[in-house]
Amino acid sequence: MTITKPMVSLLLALTTSALASGGREDDGERSRSAPLDPFYVEECGACHVAYPPGLLSRESWRAVVGGLGRHFGVDASVEAQLGAQINAYLQAHASPRASDDREGRPWLRITDTRWFRHEHRPGEDGLYPGVFESEAVRSPANCEACHRGAAEGRYGEREIRIP
Amino acid sequence: METIRACVLAAAVVAAPAWAERPADFLQRFESQARGEDASFRASAERGRSWFDRRHGGDWSCSSCHTGDPSTKGRHEVTGKAIAPMAPAVNPERLSSERQVRKWFRRNCKDVLGRACSAAEKADVVAWLIAAGAPTGARR
Numbered sequence: 001m002t003i004t005k006p007m008v009s010l011l012l013a014l015t016t017s018a019l020a021s022g023g024r025e026d027d028g029e030r031s032r033s034a035p036l037d038p039f040y041v042e043e044c045g046a047c048h049v050a051y052p053p054g055l056l057s058r059e060s061w062r063a064v065v066g067g068l069g070r071h072f073g074v075d076a077s078v079e080a081q082l083g084a085q086i087n088a089y090l091q092a093h094a095s096p097r098a099s100d101d102r103e104g105r106p107w108l109r110i111t112d113t114r115w116f117r118h119e120h121r122p123g124e125d126g127l128y129p130g131v132f133e134s135e136a137v138r139s140p141a142n143c144e145a146c147h148r149g150a151a152e153g154r155y156g157e158r159e160i161r162i163p
Numbered sequence: 164m165e166t167i168r169a170c171v172l173a174a175a176v177v178a179a180p181a182w183a184e185r186p187a188d189f190l191q192r193f194e195s196q197a198r199g200e201d202a203s204f205r206a207s208a209e210r211g212r213s214w215f216d217r218r219h220g221g222d223w224s225c226s227s228c229h230t231g232d233p234s235t236k237g238r239h240e241v242t243g244k245a246i247a248p249m250a251p252a253v254n255p256e257r258l259s260s261e262r263q264v265r266k267w268f269r270r271n272c273k274d275v276l277g278r279a280c281s282a283a284e285k286a287d288v289v290a291w292l293i294a295a296g297a298p299t300g301a302r303r
Contacts, residue, residue, distance in 0.1 A: 048242040073241065075270040138243035145243060 036153040040089055043078065049143050049150040051110055053093035059106040060099045061090035067108070111140040126162045136163035186251045186258035190289045196282035204283055211291030214284060219276045225288070227275075234296035250296035258292065 041050045053061070065087040069077045078086065099107045099115075107113050120140065122129050132140040143150040149159040190206060197204040215225040228246055229237040234253045237246035251257040258264060272280035280288075 047239055048244050075273040077270065136243075139241065142243040 037089060040086065041151075043082065043086055045151065047074065047076065048141060050153070051143070052153055052155070053090050054095050055099075055110045055113070055115070056090075056095060057097060057099040057106060058091050058094040060108060061094050062087060063106050064108050065090065072108075109141070116140075125160075128162075131162065134163070184259050184261055186289065186293045189258050189264055190286060190293060193282045193286035193289055197286050199282075201283070204286070206283075206286035206290040208287070208290040208294035211287035211289070212295075214287055215291060221275060221277060223275050225271065225275060228271075232295070233292050248296070249292050251293060252296035258289065 036050050036052070044050045056064070065083055068083065069075060099113045101107055101112070110116050120127060122131070131137055137145040143155070146160055146162050147155045148161055149156070194204065194206045197206075215229070216231045218224045223240060227240045229249050233250035234248055236248055238244070239246060247256070248254045249257055251259070268280055268285055272278065
């Protein structure tokens, strides 16, 4: 069976909205556009958009926050107390599903996960080959290059424009 | 005598409250710290400019992400994200928060130099950022 895009979207929508509301309510309207805490945007949104917490597992986020001193080739270190606060926020809003590689190690990148690769297949939805390496995009992690609402955590289809 | 004065000044500046922050406060702070090592130190925007634009043993210079012109937008070398202009004359949020200035000097100096920046280097950079985008003549 192949997993269709609407199914994946729906799943993501359900998990992010349920988690964004702390599981207490599910208004079903928030979909992928889970609002981001301003403190998280401030701390994790300076070098890239603040990524949606619901796109990685708890284990993945723990590993990311644990390695901020050497973070994908740059120093993104924070004071210990702040690190704990960021981790707590990410843990509370993380995906309940594992985001592991084949050996069961947590992925550090959203863009390495199966979900991401499935949703962003070259040749589909206007994603021409080489788009992620193009001058305008530069990296698949540059969500904002295509998702114009990414800085505020919005990834709806209406706000996609591929440069 | 000069050294003692500088030390007293430096101590006073270190103890200054975290919220009193204008670009000139940072210039004064770093300059007086640098004078603790070299009493004749005087910040130079021109030295700051060329230092900012130069590599220091690694792949990046400060201008790799901030461009060589602090009055224009930069772009993060790896992620492609836009970075607001660095000159306080153009972007009033710059050099206005002790926390931001400390955090970003710590991180970016490590990435570009592989070590912390000295007070003298920070003083020169701040002098350059203040001068850039300000009416000419303000430079020294």
